Amino acid sequence: MKKFFKVVVALLAAITVASVVAPAATTHAATSVDIDASAAIAIDADSGKIMYAKNADQSLPVASMSKLLTVYLLRQAIKQGKVKWTDTISPSKSMAALSQNRDLSNVPLRTDAKYTVKELYQATLIYSADAAAMMLGDVVAGNQTKFVKMMNTQLQDWGIKDATIVNANGLNNSDLGSNMVAGTGKDAENKMSAKDMAILARNLLKDYPDVLKTTSITKATFRKGTNDATDMDNWDWMLPGLVASYSKLKVDGLKTGTSDAAGDCFTGTVKINGMRMITVVLHANGSGTTKRFVQTAKLMSYVVHNWQTATLVKKGESVKDHSTATVDKGKDKTVAISTSKALKTVVPTGTTSADVTKTYTSKKLSAPVKKGATAGTLNVKVKGDSLGYVDGNSGRVAVTTKTADAKAGFFRLLFRGIGEFFSNLF
Incomplete structure (x- = not known):
């Protein structure tokens, strides 16, 4: 159903995104832009300079974009030698049951199988696999309670004080069943501001830039050659060749997020004119299934034509x-x-x-x-x-x-x- 859905919207998406970005190719740069979303921000990844901000400090649901924090902590553990890419883990019965829920974004996991950190990492970033992300948390911290504590501590270390983190994948706790961390609230959901998400993305790209090698993969197969083989189409439709891509914006990451409370969200990045920019759009408005990408394209185009790199000192x-x-x-x-x-x-x-x-x-x-x-x-x-x-x-x-x-x-x-x-x- 998900693949059929993508095919149906392909033509409409390409036309919509092109119509938004194309006007910026003129020689007259816009002096301002209004991003149709609850919140948005654009920053320069190298310096941290803010180039656009709309309601950027309000803490809002961020859904699966939370997985960027899970990935950061995994990469940190690997760098410290505490975890290896080849380490394996088997899901608990309740985690395996969560992975079989096709109403969520998942790859199927079995209690009698072992999965490497590498394949769970790829499933998390490419296909936004919910149970896979939680299993990475178990690999790093031993259990979900300890991992959520690590997530909150890391944000505080970056100076982020107003975030709410209750799980490793960004789902509403009501979807987790017995996998919910005790004391976090049965309907609780991860919340961060657009600015917080930009800080997280910036640190991830600064410390582990090769994450883009995975976030830029448009399609892969989980457990290829087995009965559980699952095609993983990247939910970042702005990647080159996908339905919301634009030839002048070679987007190579990072992560989408979708929930009833969060709406359509996207943390994107592109390097153009020598500048690596990071954009965050929370709860994009408008019609259609590509609205978060339409607003992101508009924001990226605005930045390209209104900001430039400079050495001031x-x-x-x-x-x-x-x-x-x-x-x-x-x-x-x-x-x-x-x-x-x-x-x-x-x-x-x-x-x-x-x-x-x-x-x-x-x-x-x-x-x-x-x-x-x-x-x-x-x-x-x-x-x-x-x-x-x-x-x-x-x-x-x-x-x-x-x-x-x-x-x-x-x-x-x-x-x-x-x-x-x-x-x-x-």
Whole structure:
């Protein structure tokens, strides 16, 4: 039924998405866009710069997009050597029963079979398999209760305080039966804001960029060659060649989410013009089965034509009027300072150097001072841009010392003090 459904909407989807994105190909960029969804955000994956936000801080149901957090924790466990791709696990009786529910998105699992972490990982990302995602949680933490606690802890570590996580797959708890985590509420559902989802996606891409090798797979077969072989068509219909793709937006991830409460959601990503963007659309409005992709295409197109990458600060750049810093009780009294790293971010199209303001805030230095010590902060702002960064960064770059300065000896300090005393008399 699901495959037949996709075929029926294919032609309509292609026409709808093309009509939304095509106008942005003109030379006149739109100055604003209204995404028809309960909430939406677009960020630059590298810098975390927000390029569009609509109701981005409100916590809303996110459904299966929750699986990105499950995948992050799995990848973390693999990196730490606690889990291997070849590790196997068998489902409990209740988990196997959940996997046989075809009203959900699932691959069939059997209690008398063993499944590798790798194939459960692929089923989770490509086909959004609900029971497979929960089994990954068992692999990482031992049971669902411990895994949900890990999920919440990870979000808090990223500075996300307003999320509600009750399970590993994003289903309403009412669908889980005995697999529900005790104390989470029989009708509870995972909730995050669009901004929270963007932070999650950004961390996943930063720490495990090869996740895109899996999220970009359009079709695969689970348990190929067995009686349980299941065709897995990726629910991300914006992937090249699928029903909601667009030739100028080579989307390669990440994850859809759908439930009665969440509506049609999508966390997408694409790299274009040297910029990797992440977009989140929560509860897309409109008609048709491709509305989340229509709104995502509109948002991505807006970003492409209204934002551009720029290096606002170069590494080793001297701060205007502040090429040196005073060192209290230092042997040399001053040290040369410069920016510790480059600030590469995105700015509105058409931004010039005249639109960029750099403000330096110094820090008191006392000898001894090592090379590379923080001497202050360079704050960079772009005229007309008030959206900020998802991590709270306002475009700051540390300014550090280029050389060291030892502490002056007793007699040097003594004679220096005498000299300053007499100079102040005149």
